[in-house]
Amino acid sequence: AQKVTQAQTEISVVEKEDVTLDCVYETRDTTYYLFWYKQPPSGELVFLIRRNSFDEQNEISGRYSWNFQKSTSSFNFTITASQVVDSAVYFCALSEAGRSQGNLIFGKGTKLSVKP
């Protein structure tokens, strides 16, 4: 069965702290894609990153970094030196090659609160 688990429901940190959001996935496919989306209080989900199952290289984009490990079926997201504007709900998602594009399986999300 396909599944995405974000065990952390809510996280609260103080500005400038580093924070890691966990994501664990389940799939039987060998070809799949993993995503992170951000949902700020305004409600619009914003795409952050996509990773395919053949690319385990970690990625860094400014203060954001992602760690993909197939051995543990995890795709964790780290925010370095968090800021108040990072406060949002973050969703991890999975798409398998056999599904239609855009048919994503989302985790339940992690609500991140960054306090000044």
Next chain:
Amino acid sequence: GAGVSQSPSNKVTEKGKDVELRCDPISGHTALYWYRQSLGQGLEFLIYFQGNSAPDKSGLPSDRFSAERTGGSVSTLTIQRTQQEDSAVYLCASSSWGSDFGELFFGEGSRLTVL
């Protein structure tokens, strides 16, 4: 506008009534998606349209739900004989042909409350 536009932003209806939710995708985007976001279920895929191809309706929860996309642009999601469990935020998204797989541009959603 530049983004995905959804209307109404809020809809309150009585159980048993029909509702229509509208989505206007980003101009030029050929793919359109509907998702539902509810407290208990998180984000669920409902339906996907791509150009003139048959839509992927695999996520529609019952035959009370239907969607159409006219002229390859605007889409309407219709829920007939609404039930209280239909209360949720209905999100529309679009993407362009050739854009990164899975990179969807979402609207702000239509919040549906069924009394």
